[in-house]
Amino acid sequence: MVSERKQCSKDVCVVGAGPSGLVAARELRKEGHNVVVFEQNHDVGGQWLYEPNVEGENALGKCTTLKVHSSVYASLRLTSPREIMGFTDFPFVAKKGRDTRRFPGHSELLLYLKDFCGRFELREMIRFNTRVEYAGMLDYAVFGNDLRWVVKSKEKKSEKVVEEVYDAVVVAIGMDTWRRKQMHSHIYRVPEPFRNEVVVVVGNSLSGQDISMELVDVAKEIYLSSKSLDVSEGLSKVISKHDNLHLCPQVESLQEDGRVLFVDGSWVTADTIIYCTGYSYSFPFLDTKGIVAVDDDRVGPLYEHTFPPLLAPSLSFVGIPRKLIGFPFFESQAKWIAQLLSGKRALPSRDAMMQSIKEFYYSRDVAGIPKHNTHDLANFEYCDEYGDHVGFPHLEEWRKELCLSALKNADANLETYRDSYDDLEALQVAHQSPHFTQLGTQAFPM
Ligand SMILES: Cc1cc2nc3c(=O)[nH]c(=O)nc-3n(C[C@H](O)[C@H](O)[C@H](O)COP(=O)(O)OP(=O)(O)OC[C@H]3O[C@@H](n4cnc5c(N)ncnc54)[C@H](O)[C@@H]3O)c2cc1C
Numbered sequence: 001m002v003s004e005r006k007q008c009s010k011d012v013c014v015v016g017a018g019p020s021g022l023v024a025a026r027e028l029r030k031e032g033h034n035v036v037v038f039e040q041n042h043d044v045g046g047q048w049l050y051e052p053n054v055e056g057e058n059a060l061g062k063c064t065t066l067k068v069h070s071s072v073y074a075s076l077r078l079t080s081p082r083e084i085m086g087f088t089d090f091p092f093v094a095k096k097g098r099d100t101r102r103f104p105g106h107s108e109l110l111l112y113l114k115d116f117c118g119r120f121e122l123r124e125m126i127r128f129n130t131r132v133e134y135a136g137m138l139d140y141a142v143f144g145n146d147l148r149w150v151v152k153s154k155e156k157k158s159e160k161v162v163e164e165v166y167d168a169v170v171v172a173i174g175m176d177t178w179r180r181k182q183m184h185s186h187i188y189r190v191p192e193p194f195r196n197e198v199v200v201v202v203g204n205s206l207s208g209q210d211i212s213m214e215l216v217d218v219a220k221e222i223y224l225s226s227k228s229l230d231v232s233e234g235l236s237k238v239i240s241k242h243d244n245l246h247l248c249p250q251v252e253s254l255q256e257d258g259r260v261l262f263v264d265g266s267w268v269t270a271d272t273i274i275y276c277t278g279y280s281y282s283f284p285f286l287d288t289k290g291i292v293a294v295d296d297d298r299v300g301p302l303y304e305h306t307f308p309p310l311l312a313p314s315l316s317f318v319g320i321p322r323k324l325i326g327f328p329f330f331e332s333q334a335k336w337i338a339q340l341l342s343g344k345r346a347l348p349s350r351d352a353m354m355q356s357i358k359e360f361y362y363s364r365d366v367a368g369i370p371k372h373n374t375h376d377l378a379n380f381e382y383c384d385e386y387g388d389h390v391g392f393p394h395l396e397e398w399r400k401e402l403c404l405s406a407l408k409n410a411d412a413n414l415e416t417y418r419d420s421y422d423d424l425e426a427l428q429v430a431h432q433s434p435h436f437t438q439l440g441t442q443a444f445p446m
């Protein structure tokens with residue numbers, strides 16, 4: 001819906017300088033808004049800013065877990081091929097002297113994000129080491145376009161709290177908290193501390209599988225506990241190859257003597273339990289007087305996973321949807337937000353947005369999808385329909401093809417899919433497409 005209203009520029013606070021915050025800042029500025037990005041960390045990158053130190057000492061000299069944002073472990077490599085990840089106008093190309101693999105290690109993605117910042121001069125908008133402690137409505141009674149926000153932020157060193165007023169807040173903080181029990185994969189970094197241990201890895205997720213495969217060389221025994229024993233061909237192959245890796249059912253209970261009981265009555269005595277049970281949404285600084293809430297990992301109500309009908313477009317969220325090709329989707333969200341704030345476009349009525357949310361929830365219920373998977377979309381058509389709200393290009397066929405072939409390959413060949421693939425035809429099409437040729441000779445795709 002394109003509106004006739006006069007365009008205007010707003011003072012916008014973006015929380016977070018990860019991939020979604022960075023692209024949000026770029027799109028907002030392009031649309032003429034004044035943007036300040038708050039980032040609690042010392043650099044850009046979000047999850048991709050690897051933090052090796054996860055333990056510290058408290059005042060009593062006791063070892064404690066530090067509060068770190070990144071869940072990335074040392075050996076982590078991308079699960080999606082680099083070609084599909086790039087923002088539309090900034091392909092993620094291999095560069096000489098860097099990690100040129102198609103599924104590079106995490107630090108290569110950080111370098112890509114740093115290049116993105118450099119190319120679009122984003123750093124000047126970012127206040128580093130500055131955490132947003134509070135964002136709440138200035139005048140609770142005023143909704144919609146006239147809504148303004150009080151933002152209180154604290155700089156790490158000075159501990160000084162600064163209070164400012166913004167026209168809009170864009171929350172771009174990804175999945176902030178982990179379901180913490182024993183030890184969560186969030187604080188797993190390297191396999192060495194588990195040498196000769198019996199380890200139970202709970203959760204057959206991508207990180208659960210990655211960590212188990214890494215532990216086979218150091219741990220005595222690894223028990224990978226999975227909700228379903230009906231696992232992919234790739235995982236079955238890995239399990240049959242390693243004598244010390246076992247698949248077992250869900251954990252029933254933990255005993256004080258160190259035994260871990262499984263639901264089928266079997267048990268093992270474990271030295272360590274690593275929970276790879278996923279991450280949760282959490283916005284501790286955000287005060288919406290209950291208008292937006294997180295309930296069993298459903299952030300809502302959010303129209304198109306982005307806008308709370310009562311507070312939009314003044315409040316918006318980038319980066320909530322999961323299981324889709326992330327970066328271009330974040331970019332389309334950012335464009336829509338920017339154009340709504342400038343008045344170039346308008347949202348449907350609040351009632352219509354609420355109705356759309358209700359229908360979405362209903363369709364998920366009917367499909368038997370649990371509430372905590374509300375934002376797991378896994379749907380290319382959805383990305384295209386979403387983009388249509390703001391005239392954003394549809395996903396290229398090669399992007400979809402490369403994404404699907406990587407998923408299929410991972411399913412069948414878990415240990416090797418990142419280094420051995422048979423999608424070279426689609427890859428060639430990708431490299432010859434305008435997405436890759438737009439940079440001219442600056443960089444070379446592999
Ligand atoms: C282990 C792991 C592996 C992954 N692998 C892949 C992959 O292979 N491919 C893929 O596409 N995606 C992958 N992802 C998904 C990944 O989360 C996204 O790629 C992306 O990082 C999400 O970007 P974001 O900006 O929304 O959030 P984040 O990257 O989490 O960034 C959020 C930023 O907000 C900051 N912040 C939070 N709260 C505040 C506050 N109050 N004040 C100021 N700053 C704040 C944080 O410090 C952080 O910098 C992976 C995720 C994990 C955890």
